[in-house]
Every structure is written in structure tokens, then in C-alpha cells.
Amino acid sequence: MSSVFHRIPKRNLPVAVKGEGMYIIDKDGKRYIDGYAGGACVSCLGHSEESVIEAVREQIGKFAFFHSAMFTSEPLEELASILTTDAPEGLTRVFFTNSGSEAVESAVMMARQYFVEIGQPQRKKVIGRRSSYHGANLTALSVGHQLSRRAPFEDILANVFHISPCYEYRGRQESETVEQYGLRVANELEQAILGLGPNTVMAFIAETVTGTTNGATPPVPGYFKRVKEICDKYGVLLILDEVFCGLGRTGTLHACEQDGVAPDFLTFAKGIAAGYQPIGATMVNEKIYQAIVSGSGTFKGGYTYSGHATACAAAIAVQKVLRGPGFLDHVKTTGNLLSARLNERFGQHPHVGDIRGRGMLMTVELVEDRSTKAPFAASQDLSSKIYQNAQARGLITHALTGTIDGYVGDHVVICPPLIVTSENIDTIVELLGEAIDAAVLEAR
Ligand code: PLP
Helix, strand or coil: CCCCCCCCCCCCCCCEEEEECCEEEECCCCEEEECCHHHHHCCCCCCCCHHHHHHHHHHHCCCCCCCCCCCCCHHHHHHHHHHHHCCCCCEEEEEEECCHHHHHHHHHHHHHHHHHHCCCCCCCEEEEECCCCCCCCHHHHHHCCCHHHHHHHHHHCCCCEEECCCCHHHHCCCCCCHHHHHHHHHHHHHHHHHHHCHHHEEEEEEECCECCCCCCECCCCCHHHHHHHHHHHHCCEEEEECCCCCCCCCCCCCHHHHHCCCCCEEEECHHHHCCCCCCEEEEEEHHHHHHHHHCCCCCCCCCCCCCCHHHHHHHHHHHHHHCCCCHHHHHHHHHHHHHHHHHHHHCCCCCEEEEEEECCEEEEEECCECCCCECCCHHHCHHHHHHHHHHHCCEECEEEEEEECCEEEEEEEECCCCCCCHHHHHHHHHHHHHHHHHHHHHHC
């Protein structure tokens, strides 16, 4: 009997003993191709990137740990410099955390502290989006909207107002163009700000491309431009959460580059150190940084391990690979190939309603009936069946049940390490096809 408090104790977990590039090997010698980058986009460089392993070895040999409120370190300074050099416009400072949830929490705390510092303490409300995920601490659960994870905590979560997500497949009406749809859902932000009282709202938070709750869902063109216009009009800070979709995953360094917007805060985690060390970050603009520095002089958040030098050393090595010659071009090319293969395999599939995504972050949405978009009944637990069938065939993928305004549906997220080859893509799509077909048969 395991004494570990596993998050999903009912799941029969294989014991991972080794990683080799795109593969994970368990104790019994079974090989799994990693279609989910080590769990939610983390291992973007696969499991054997020597330059990162070496950087960790070298740094850990120098010192174990210094508190970043007492010392800075060369890796900490260098990593911040790398991240800010090619950041979206205006993002000049980086605060380090140990996870994506902490990065989100830090952004919310900084937004609040900023308004307190500049003498607008009445600005305390955050607006988020339904069907979003921003992490599992109480702040991140409050601003996010993954209903099943929020349920036991609803009564102790912060009061956050949630507007519609930008989810074209489910949200666009037939009478609307894509552009009209994007403007309509973005304009919900303005209505929410006006309803709550413009000078009481401090921030709006959104994933640039969603990753978990409703699968990989990119915004429609123009959506974030309108969101940014609205935020600027009412002095509301924009937090873009790129914990899942940032740092190369979508084919550009930052997903928001493709939407032509620069936020006030940008959060990262998974892609920073590619899972070789735990680390997250909140990037912030000079206006917010200076208000805190020239105000109370201290950010009141922060964590003991913020800016851990070994994690920073791993992250520097990862960031150098991501920015190396041809790397992002490889992501774009293989991302296009993944999209093409998914469309070939599932484009006419009777139980696939939508294939969407951006770069190396794709989703297949399952439906019982393509013409009505009706999902499988939640009691069928199709996602678990797909997950188990894939795992049995040696494919790690992420099948999940998402909730949006009462609708529950099944999605598979495909986001392999960014080093994926065209042969790997063929294998992933083939095994996924078998897993979905078998699951659908079981569900009937
Ligand atoms: N934000 C987004 C968009 C995420 O997808 C996640 C995790 O999946 C988080 C935040 C939380 O990150 P972590 O699990 O590292 O705390």
C-alpha cells in the first residue's frame, strides 16, 4: 500500500524510472511516447537535454540555497535579463516563484498592492473567465473557473466575476462572423466593468490560449486587442496567463505576440525550466514595479524558494535552447504537421466535433453527435476511457472533461515536447486514433 497522498488515488500509476527524449520508461520496461510533455506542457525539451542537466549539476555544486531577499545570484540576474530582453513591450521586471499557481497569485497580489500604493484602495475586484484554469491555490482557484476543482472550496474563494471565454466552437452563433463573435465576447468585459463599478476593478485575467478546462482553445483574431482597449479605457490591469501556452509552445516565444497585445503582467512556469527544476515567474511592467518601489518599497508577496539559483540555472539553459537557431521554426513546422495529421485522422470522425489549437498545443473535442454538437453523457466518463486506452498502448496524453456554463464535454489535449519529430507525430496520432475508437466503442 502506498503512503503517498496521490492526487487521484484511484488511478493505477506506473512507476517512472527513466526518460529518454520523447519517451518515458516505467519500472517494467514499458515505453510511453510523451504526447503531453511530461504533464501539461512541462517537458518542452524532452527528458535528455544534456545542456540543462549539466547546468543543474554545475550550479548545485556551488551552493545549496540563499534567500533571494538577502542575496541575489548570477543565475537569477542572468535569467531575468534573458526573459526581459525579448519580452512583450513594456515588461521589464521578473519576479520568480516555484510554480504557475504562485505566479498567478503573485500577479494578483502585485495588482492589488499597486492600487494600494497609488492611493486607489477601492480597486479590489478581479474579473476572470468561465472555463479557465489558473492554478490550484485559493487565489488561482478564485480567478479561474474549473468548477469541479472549485466545488469544495466555493464558500472560501474570493469573490471574482467571470465572463464568457472566447470559445468559438461552442460560443459563436451562426449569424455571427468570427470577428463579430470575438468583439461580442470581449465586450462582455466592458459590461462587467461597468456593472461592477469602473473604479472598483483592479484586473482582468485570461489564459492567452487556454490549456486545460476546455482544452487548447485559441482566441479568435481581434479578441485580445479589444480586451486590451477596454482595460486601458478603464485603467484595469491585464494579466495574461501563459503558464501553459508560453515560451515557445505556440510557435512564438510568447503566445500573445500572435494577438498583437502586451499585458501588464505575464505569467509563466512550465516552459521556463522544462520540468528539470520547478520554477515559475511573473513579468511585470515598469509602472507597477516603480509604484511599489517608490511606495512602500517592498512587494508583500514572495516565497522562500523564489529565485532558487539551481532552478534559475536550469531555466537559463532551457531558454538558450528555445532561442537557438531554428528552434521556434521547428515548432511552427511540426505544429502545422500535427494539425494536418489530426485533421486527416479525425476530420471526418463521427465523434470528433472540433480540432483546434495553436502551434504544438492542439485539442480534439469529442461529441456524441457532430451535427448537434451534443457531448457524450458525463456518466460515460469517455475521457478516462481514452486516457486508459492511450496509456495501455504506450501513449501519454491528456483526456479531460471540461465544463462550460453547464455543458460538460470531453477533450484530448495533445502537446508533446517541442523536440517532437514528424515520425513521433505519426505515432502519437495513430495511437490516439486507436484509443479514441476503442473508448467510443466501450461507451456505446
Ligand atoms: N495557469 C495555467 C494556465 C495552467 O495551465 C496551470 C497548470 O496547469 C497553472 C496556472 C498552475 O500551474 P502549477 O500547476 O505549476 O501551479
